[in-house]
Amino acid sequence: MADLITSSANPVVKRVRLLADRRHRRREGAFVVQGIQPVWQAVEAGAAIETLIVAPGLLGRSPAARRAAEMVAGQEAAGVRVARLSDELFGRLSGRDGPPGLAAIVRGRVLPLSELPSGPRSVFVALHEIGNPGNLGTIIRTANAAGAGGVVLIGQATDPFDPVAVKASMGALFGLPVAQAREAGEFFAWAAGRGVTVITTSARAPRGRGCPGRCWRGATWRCASPWWAPPSRSTWRWRPACCSTRRSAGPAWARPETGVRPRGEPRPGGIGPGLSP
Helix, strand or coil, X not given: CCCCECCCCCXXXXXXXXXXXXXXXXXXXXXXXXXXXXXXXXXXXXXXXXXXXXXXXHHCCCHHHHHHHHHHHHHHHCCCEEEEECXXXXXXXXXXXXXXXXXXXXXXXXXXXXXXXXXXXXXXXEEEXXXXXXHHHHHHHHHHHCCCCEEEEECCCCCCCCHHXXXXXCCHHHCCCEEEECCHHHHHHHHHHCCCEEEECCCCCCCCCCCCHHHHHHCCEEECCXXXXXXXXXXXXXXXXXXXXCCCCCCHHHCHHHCCCXXXXXXXXXXXXXEEC
């Protein structure tokens, strides 16, 4: 077993501190994950673990902590580097009240949009210039739970590997690809090239308020509410607007041949409430 690290001059400690900076994370293609559950999820997802960082005293003796210690031992036996820190040093690095005693340096990068895999039934969530890392992490978690194939960041967006975003994603970041489009035009060109139907919305829709004109005009469909969705078999299903590679003339209820209309919301021509082609 390696000696306990107590010095802040140790290379692993220095690396963790440097990875607190977005520019360094981007340059190095790595980020830090803290907590038993997030680290466990990274290992289970097959993420590229560079180093596991453990403070044995902080990890504790609970059943979860014992299983985590066994996981660390198994990863160490498999060749993953393990750094054991003193409780005091780990606490200073963590910056949290009640530091968890387990962290990891994980390799990861945002994909160029051209590398984002897409299939005939793939669903994506695209976010234009999202600025709050906590919101981004929550959306990644929600998209992953809904079976999305990836998240696309358009324009100047917050870092998905920011510690707040990583924590809010609750492990979803390790199983869901995140890609970057430099601007809206690049995203719409990618969508058109892959037959992706784009539904655009804004928190201040309708009429595109709060949504840049190039995003509003480029959409296949425009939705007035980001949380409204048409009913299926008389059951309302609420979901965020997204992009789907299953191209159609619109939702089934919005097609004239179905004859289906949401109660109390008739609209001539088969176009539902808040949607315009």
